[in-house]
Amino acid sequence: MNRLKHLIYEFLVSAGIPETTAKYLNVLLLLIALLLLIFIIDFVIRKLLIQAFTQFSQRTKTDFDNLLVSNKVPRNIAHIVPFLVALEFIPDIFEDFYDFEIIVEKGLQVFAILLTLWVVRSILNTIKDYLKTLPRFKDKPIDSYIQVFMIFAWIVGFLSAIAIVTGISYVKFITGMGAISAVVLLVFKDTILGFVASIQVAINDMVHIGDWITFEKYGADGDVIEINLATVKVQNFDKTITTIPTYALISDSFKNWRGMANSDGRRIKRALFIKQNTVKYLTPETIEKLKDIELLTGYLETRQKDITAYNTANDVNKTLLLNGRNLTNLGVFRKYIDAYLNSHSAVNKDMMIMARQLAPTTQGIPLEIYAFSSDKRWENYEYIMADIFDHVIAAVPYFDLEIFELPTVLQ
Template sequence: MQDIENTEVVSESFGFKHVIYDRLIALHVSESTAEYLNMLGLLLVLLLVVFIIDFITRKLLVKAFNRFASVSKTNFDDLLVANKVPRNIAHIVPLLIAMEFTPTVFGDFPNFDGVIEKGLQVFAIVLILWIVRSVLNTLKDYLKTLPRLKDKPVDSYIQVFMIFAWVAGFMSAIAIITGTSLLSFLTALGAASAIIILVFKDTILGFVASIQVSINDMVRIGDWITFEKYGADGDVIEINLATVKVQNFDKTITTIPTYALISDSFKNWRGMTNSDGRRIKRALFIKQESIKYLSGHEVNKLQGIQLITSYLETRKEDINSYNTSNNIDKSLSINGRNLTNIGVFRKYIDAYLNQHSGVNKDMMIMARQLAPTTQGIPMEIYAFSSDKRWENYEYIMSDIFDHLIAALPYFDLEIFELPSGSSFKGNI
């Protein structure tokens, strides 16, 4: 009888954490079994309470955020809800409750208590990382809605922050699991830095390259770039820490390592896009044997071409005046000053470009003769289209050269063309 009274006194001293244990002892269950059943019972109660509190907290917090987002003028809070920030924050309350009451549940099993407490601390680190990731993703989505930041590599900045966060979280978790201080863990980590650098080489290169690309403003989202080494020719649609994605004009996607933008050469067409026109630089190859001096009759005939009428009248007067004043023998065309069909054609090109509606008159317009080649004399057109859109640019350039190729016979000029099988049919 005395033993039973002593047992009741001891049981009451343990308080709430032995409430199940006391009942089991009263039912003559062994102490060992009572301790385990007491621990399991309290654990189930704790898990149930944590689950209910987590459910209620999550519902209340999400509802509050949704209501606030519906009346707010900014879309930042909408993005917070979309990226599950309230849901992740709601897990903090049940986690704190679990950490608070874990010693009560596992009071009779200190070994279990230590393991569970470390597990909860590691989960707390993971939860913090989830919250940080959700907030950073929200910030990323919000910054992309700002016009001045749409073409900036926001993804790279967010990934850099997340890498630092995950590294810090990973080291903290290892320090908790091993029971060492964070400083001691970092000291040991420094000894393995060579291996870490080798393993994370691409990530480190991408990180450095991403910073350089951003600081030097080398590439923006939306830029048209040409990267022959990787077969990329299209618009940049994504820039992140490791890769740059380019959507080619055939709608395929080319992925380029970010550090390749620093180590290799590529072409960025942003300068053309931001300018007032897109360059037209193409040549007609004139057969050399079709080039000749123009006789007076031929010059009079070309005066019927309205774009060069005034030019020919002025040039004819100047040439005749020079030849007369210098007693030039014009029995040979080579003597004195003369007009050539290719020279008049070059002047016609210049006049035609200056009146073409698709050519930007405020930028350079030039028709120039390049060095002779085995394919003839290149007559290059150098100008800028007023419309930079690809389809319209090609139409303008084709329209110009359609006209000039059709105009060549009026100047008794021929365009060079390699002979084909039909070229020899008349000789068979």
Template structure:
């Protein structure tokens, strides 16, 4: 005969109906009284503990106790008193109903474990906040340590709850789990790796849903739309979906563009190749001709005056241009582009703006433009960058410079 059949027989057949109703009414009255007692005990205990902690925190110099109150540790500790009272008084309420008592006590123990975990979490959060206020610990990964500790506490807590629900001792439960761990590791290898990766990603805050990431190994270049234990889904800009194993986020390299998106601009870093043979010194006639370019007129006048003063003081023979100090067409062009980019309406003026020469190559001298567009949207960014380089390429000829490109015969021979 099943347990339910025993219960049904004992209380509805073995006993009279009036006696059963009497037992139920008695239990209901005691249950109501118990609920009232627990409510009062919870309110009083919470008020007393919170008041004690608040008064104590005001008298101490350290802010650790203040953080305990702010993280609600006293409030959660206060719930322990009603829980202990409930565990001790419930057998009296369900004295005539042992079947109910068994299940309710089981639920109370589960609640006790969860409450204990929340209390420990509040204390750990207090330590986390307190350690962050200490100068020598400000640069330490306190969050990681606290979260790993909480992970182990949750594992132990969940194992304890399962042990209670299946009516097995904690030690036997872990012994049984250990014996099956080899099979579990083999079957759930990817899930376990993904779980560990998810924890590390969450701890380090390295990837969030909505982040734009680039991972060449998997052909991913787009926004993260989902992160789970096994895969990270990335919607590429061509609207295709790429699935990346979650553990690849900690084992492989990738680029997260979140820093760019949260900054004041998107970087433009591109160069044009100038033919080395087109670089030359500028004569006075060349300089006078270039003064017609408004952006650099003032610069040329100032530099020309300084150079003439220097050359006069050092008796430089200017019948040969290389003597003394001189302006070059590539230097003036670099200054022109620097001024042009600085005045461009779509360039962020508060971030780095630089036009620089890179190391010469067999193809020529790279002149790199380095700046940040104010608008970070992809299509607008491409338009701004193209606008700057359209102007740069068209302006090259005004400075008697040439852009490098392979001769047609050379391209045909390679083909």
């Protein structure tokens, strides 16, 4: 390089150009030649690396190398060689211009920091995309981890660049940054909150990608499709997207349906409201008629024998049904619902099955069905629940009961 430099300088001087001007032209021509050389080297190495990575990825079964190419890892690595060439020749080019040499070298050092960050970011993005293809990592907030690391990396890179440009030692510069830490905390408040929230969400296993969550404050009701440092994206069941601040997951209350999804059934919990004035004791004749209901035949026969034996043993006066022990139409209906649920093919028999009576209200007596469907898919779950209540509502008149309805106001 020095020999070429002297040859060009001598040629310019021999051409009648003043020495001072010849020095500047010499540096300018060498700089243009270096930039052209760097461009050619970068182009050639980039093409060779990309081609080599592409051919190699086609021969392997793993997708990792394909992701390296798609995330531009070879392209970013290819910039390293031209950078080293520039770093080697810049001192020779600016040998007679020390001030320019210092400026250019600082510029190259700052570029080295940026190049390192680009390479690290492309590699981390490759790792992120690859982990998302693995089943055990699909529900993990990989984006948050990558973003946290890159934020620290960019902060360190930014501070290093300022330290290089200003000429202040890195330690002194970091010490000085403590004086403006309050401003930094204010500017990066949301980022810091998101960072803390991401760690707590991950450690406490609060939300996974793919979880169904309900967050009434933000109008979210659907599946989590993305978790990153600042936001959580939820695709609602109407296909809209709701964006929730990550720190809201630890500051506010929300419902995660993962427990239901991982269980053996989905809960059915709904009540019918029975008119109180339709509840009554059953006469022997009515009991005989209800024995025609197959699900109640065995129960009624057993209960009737037990009640008759008790009333006889205690010499109960049965001229009034109120005396002694008796069956009621509501109690028998409740038993029928329980038997029906236990015979229904879509109800999980290994989980709680119950037909229970709740406290009376102004709308009547709530008779609640509490059970779990075997099929947890939303569409099938709704079908199963509707099928059960279709049958139960249609069965109410057979027990001389009525369902409460608000009276129609005639105009």
